[in-house]
Amino acid sequence: MKFGKEFTSQMVPEWQEAYMDYVFLKTRLKEIHGFKQRARPPATPGGLKRKLTLYRAFSGLVHRHNHPTSPSSPDIEEQPILVNSVDRNGSRSYETTFLMQADDGAEYELVFFRRLDDEFNKVNKFYKSKVEEVTKEAEILNKQMDALIAFRIKVENPQGWSWEDRSGEITRLASDVAASTAALAASTPAGARASRRAEHMEVIEEGPSRHEESDEDKEEIVQVQKPVNNDLKGRKPAPLQILNRVKINNTLETPRSTIKGFLNVPKQTELKFNRENLKKVEGQLKLAFVAFYQKLRLHKSFSFLNTLAFSKIMKKYDKITSRNATKSYMNMVDNSYLGSSDEVTKLMERVEATFIKHFANSNRSKGMSVLRPKARKQRHRITFFTGFFAGCTFALLIALILIARARDIMGEEGRIQYMETMFPLYSLFGFIVLHMLMYAANVYLWRRYRVNYAFIFGFKQGSELGYREVLLVSFGIAVLALTSVLSNLDMEMDPKTKDYEAFTEIIPLILVVIMFIILFLPFNILYRSSRLFFLTCSFHCICAPLYKVTLPDFFLADQLTSQVQALRSLESYICYYGWGDFRHRRNTCNTSDVFNTFSFIVAVIPYWSRLLQCMRRLFEEKSPEQGHNGLKYFITIVALCLRTAYSLNKGLSWKVLAVIFSVAAAIFSTYWDLVHDWGLLHQKSKNRWLRDKLLIPNKSVYFGAMVLNVVLRFAWLQSVFNFNLFDLHKQTLVTIVASLEIIRRGMWNFFRIENEHLNNVGKYRAFKSVPLPFNYDEDEDKEE
Numbered sequence: 044m045k046f047g048k049e050f051t052s053q054m055v056p057e058w059q060e061a062y063m064d065y066v067f068l069k070t071r072l073k074e075i076h077g078f079k080q081r082a083r084p085p086a087t088p089g090g091l092k093r094k095l096t097l098y099r100a101f102s103g104l105v106h107r108h109n110h111p112t113s114p115s116s117p118d119i120e121e122q123p124i125l126v127n128s129v130d131r132n133g134s135r136s137y138e139t140t141f142l143m144q145a146d147d148g149a150e151y152e153l154v155f156f157r158r159l160d161d162e163f164n165k166v167n168k169f170y171k172s173k174v175e176e177v178t179k180e181a182e183i184l185n186k187q188m189d190a191l192i193a194f195r196i197k198v199e200n201p202q203g204w205s206w207e208d209r210s211g212e213i214t215r216l217a218s219d220v221a222a223s224t225a226a227l228a229a230s231t232p233a234g235a236r237a238s239r240r241a242e243h244m245e246v247i248e249e250g251p252s253r254h255e256e257s258d259e260d261k262e263e264i265v266q267v268q269k270p271v272n273n274d275l276k277g278r279k280p281a282p283l284q285i286l287n288r289v290k291i292n293n294t295l296e297t298p299r300s301t302i303k304g305f306l307n308v309p310k311q312t313e314l315k316f317n318r319e320n321l322k323k324v325e326g327q328l329k330l331a332f333v334a335f336y337q338k339l340r341l342h343k344s345f346s347f348l349n350t351l352a353f354s355k356i357m358k359k360y361d362k363i364t365s366r367n368a369t370k371s372y373m374n375m376v377d378n379s380y381l382g383s384s385d386e387v388t389k390l391m392e393r394v395e396a397t398f399i400k401h402f403a404n405s406n407r408s409k410g411m412s413v414l415r416p417k418a419r420k421q422r423h424r425i426t427f428f429t430g431f432f433a434g435c436t437f438a439l440l441i442a443l444i445l446i447a448r449a450r451d452i453m454g455e456e457g458r459i460q461y462m463e464t465m466f467p468l469y470s471l472f473g474f475i476v477l478h479m480l481m482y483a484a485n486v487y488l489w490r491r492y493r494v495n496y497a498f499i500f501g502f503k504q505g506s507e508l509g510y511r512e513v514l515l516v517s518f519g520i521a522v523l524a525l526t527s528v529l530s531n532l533d534m535e536m537d538p539k540t541k542d543y544e545a546f547t548e549i550i551p552l553i554l555v556v557i558m559f560i561i562l563f564l565p566f567n568i569l570y571r572s573s574r575l576f577f578l579t580c581s582f583h584c585i586c587a588p589l590y591k592v593t594l595p596d597f598f599l600a601d602q603l604t605s606q607v608q609a610l611r612s613l614e615s616y617i618c619y620y621g622w623g624d625f626r627h628r629r630n631t632c633n634t635s636d637v638f639n640t641f642s643f644i645v646a647v648i649p650y651w652s653r654l655l656q657c658m659r660r661l662f663e664e665k666s667p668e669q670g671h672n673g674l675k676y677f678i679t680i681v682a683l684c685l686r687t688a689y690s691l692n693k694g695l696s697w698k699v700l701a702v703i704f705s706v707a708a709a710i711f712s713t714y715w716d717l718v719h720d721w722g723l724l725h726q727k728s729k730n731r732w733l734r735d736k737l738l739i740p741n742k743s744v745y746f747g748a749m750v751l752n753v754v755l756r757f758a759w760l761q762s763v764f765n766f767n768l769f770d771l772h773k774q775t776l777v778t779i780v781a782s783l784e785i786i787r788r789g790m791w792n793f794f795r796i797e798n799e800h801l802n803n804v805g806k807y808r809a810f811k812s813v814p815l816p817f818n819y820d821e822d823e824d825k826e827e
Contacts, residue, residue: 046355053348055341056495056800057809061169062345063162063352069359071155076363078148123366124156126375136164137375143366152364159356159372166349167381169807173342174386177335181390183815184335187328188397190817193285194324197316286314290818298589324816329402329413331813332394336414337504338810339391350382419505429511432518439525446532462772464630465531468551468619470778471612472524477782478606479517481789486510488793492738494800500595501811506572516570520558527554548625555616587655591663594799597656603649605788607683608781610645614638643687650680668719675711682708686762701763709756716756716791717749722798724749736801748790755787 047065054062125140139156143149291314293300314320353376357369376382395414403410487510489496497507527550534547562574580599583590590596603610618632619625632638657673660666682704689697717723722734723745729735733745758780760766771779803809 046352050348050352051493053344054493055345055809056493057498057803058169058341058345058807059493059804061166061807063166063349063356065352065356068155068159068162068356071151071158072356072359072363075148075151075155075360078151079363082147122371123364123368124371126372128375134168135380136160137167137379139372155360159353163353163376163379163381167379170342170346170349171380171384173345174384177338177342177390178386180335180338184328184331186819187331187815187817188401189285190289190819191324191328191401193283193289194314194316194321196283197286198318198321288819289314291320292814292816292818296591298586301589301591325402327814327816329398331815332398332402333414334810334813336391336394336398339387339394340415341809342387343391346381346384346387350376416505421509421511425511425515429515429518432515432522436518436521436525439522439529443525443529443532446529459772460629462774464619464625465548465551466772466774466778467612467615469524469528470774470781471609471616472520472554473778474606474609474612474781474785476517476521476524477785478602478789479513479520481785482792483510483513483517485789485792485796486513489796492797494738494797495803495809496796496800498809498811499796499799499803500598501593502576503572506576508570508573512570523554523557527551549620552616552620552625584649584652584656587652588659592656592660597653598795600649600653600656601791602788604653604679605784607646607649608777610648611642614641614645639691642691643684646683646687647680650676650683654680672715672719675708675715678704678711679708686759690762698763705759705763709759713753713756716752720791720798721794722801723794734798734801736804738797738801745794748794752787752790755783758783758787 047069050062050065051059123141123143125142126137127140128135128137130136137160139160141149141153141156144153354369354373357372361367361369395411398414399405399407399410403413486496486508488494490510497504500507531547531550561569562578564571564574576595577599580595583593583596584600584603587596587600615632618635618638619630622631622635654673654676657669657676661669661673682701685697685701685704689701724732725734726732730737730742733742737745739745761776761780
């Protein structure tokens with residue numbers, strides 16, 4: 044793989060604009076190379092060139108110069124560039140002076156170095172700002188560790204410790220406090236770090252991130268530790284005083300906490316010193332340290348990749364121009380903050396030592412396996428079974444079509460009865476499989492265009508499903524569903540089993556029960572983390588206003604709004620099997636007032652959940668946009684209820700009301716899709732009528748998606764005007780319209796997450812905030 048592609052593949056997606064623009068600089072080099080090619084004199088014929096070399100002066104068998112010029116110290120007049128640092132607006136930047144301006148084509152090289160300096164100053168400034176951010180976050184974690192150690196002491200001995208009896212134990216705990224304090228001092232001046240080397244050395248010794256130590260270091264550690272122990276004998280450390288200025292953070296959102304917050308009930312922030320709370324605090328800090336360590340790894344990768352990119356581009360420049368500018372420029376890069384700063388490396392060492400000691404019981408292999416989880420391997424058996432189930436699915440579909448035509452099933456008298464009883468039951472699996480296929484396509488496209496969907500959804504690292512895994516699950520469900528359909532038809536046609544109507548009718552129910560058992564299976568098989576994530580988000584949607592709204596929650600609720608017909612199929616299962624109609628192969632559900640009433644309720648549930656989520660965000664964020672979004676869902680609820688009422692009552696007034704509200708809801712929803720969810724239709728953007736940043740280079744894809752979204756948004760017209768072009772059954776038309784809505788939702792998913800990703804890129808937002816267990820009283824800190 045070429046370096047340009049490797050460089051792009053290893054970028055932090057949200058920071059891609061802060062990296063060196065390698066492609067643009069290569070373009071400038073191509074211009075220089077093109078000029079050199081045009082200005083090159085005609086090549087000398089090979090024979091003449093060889094003949095001319097025979098008349099050159101003989102250089103001798105030995106060197107005639109006793110003191111050749113060292114390549115490491117060339118004459119300044121022979122250097123093509125001179126790099127200087129200048130101060131601009133209180134910040135240091137670098138400028139390159141091109142010394143060969145008299146040469147032909149120098150203007151191309153001047154442009155190259157000017158842009159190269161701009162790129163380097165951009166990268167250097169960004170890296171410095173990010174290191175300052177992690178340094179501040181490190182100071183916060185330092186305070187959290189101080190509070191944790193004090194909390195641990197209090198839990199171990201609530202009555203207090205005797206200094207005479209437990210001096211050795213307190214010495215150990217005091218060294219822990221010193222270690223955690225020193226772990227985050229990398230940003231202090233060099234002199235201050237030298238004065239605190241004792242604390243630093245102690246941590247490095249405990250955390251085996253350094254496998255080799257010199258004898259001088261060991262002697263220094265011994266000499267440093269002795270005064271610490273002697274000093275402890277003279278005074279009693281008091282880390283417990285920290286607990287007087289610390290309160291507990293109740294970060295866990297529960298329905299109970301939401302109701303208390305709505306009623307203005309004061310939160311319980313007092314510290315309760317028990318092992319249960321200690322375990323919770325340690326768990327939260329463990330997650331915080333893991334997230335912080337991942338940040339440091341990305342910062343280190345950012346520095347390394349950009350330094351390597353500048354080295355590569357300068358070597359290309361030297362190769363094209365036959366100059367020797369790489370060494371001068373890379374000396375500047377190595378001496379800059381990007382190349383010389385070691386704050387991130389030191390912080391990583393301190394975090395490793397602290398995490399291994401306090402959260403891994405001094406087990407290095409265990410601690411590092413948590414801090415540096417192994418990348419998920421692509422297993423060949425997943426690809427194999429995906430292809431196997433896909434082949435089985437297509438084979439079963441062809442078999443089903445051939446059997447239906449050969450036996451003229453659709454022309455028999457029982458066709459209408461089958462379409463009203465069994466078809467709604469089996470259509471549930473079709474909706475699920477189609478939605479999963481669309482999601483697999485989304486995952487493939489997100490990965491192709493480097494959309495960090497795992498970060499956006501908040502998946503645990505390494506637990507997100509790739510498109511192969513999603514296809515495996517979807518084709519597996521399709522195989523089960525088609526097998527049950529064919530077995531049902533075969534039992535219907537076989538005279539020996541035709542009388543077992545009750546058993547043949549119960550096959551779809553068995554399949555649904557199997558799927559629910561797999562979904563709620565507590566064992567660590569069949570993608571348990573993904574199933575748990577789905578169930579958690581589903582529960583949050585059901586209890587919409589009682590949980591803080593996150594992107595996975597409202598994204599899943601949006602998916603459910605496109606699965607209204609699937610929810611009605613579940614309602615049909617309850618009615619058909621619960622009321623015993625399956626024994627007589629009759630469907631009396633449509634004649635039941637209870638069933639018709641629940642048809643309204645079931646269809647409204649997903650939209651009602653989104654409406655409550657919008658109200659929750661309006662209450663918390665005070666954003667008018669959430670109010671407008673909630674109004675959109677309210678109008679959609681009214682339109683859906685009116686269309687359902689028209690399908691049951693068939694009156695002119697119901698039809699007029701259904702058309703009016705459905706048109707209003709469709710126009711409102713289409714506008715919201717294009718402008719707010721996709722971020723398009725900006726007239727003054729760089730890409731007219733789109734947006735400034737696009738991931739897909741072909742702009743026609745966006746215009747085609749907008750047109751298709753508008754068309755599919757009005758697919759509900761069939762349910763009002765009863766279009767029937769091919770004399771299809773009513774259930775078939777309903778299924779087609781529902782499938783079109785699922786396809787529209789799959790298309791909406793890609794552009795919605797693309798827009799979210801670009802918003803994160805614009806704000807360089809590459810990390811999730813992790814809640815911390817303790818909250819310091821800042822007022823008391825200031826008074827002290």
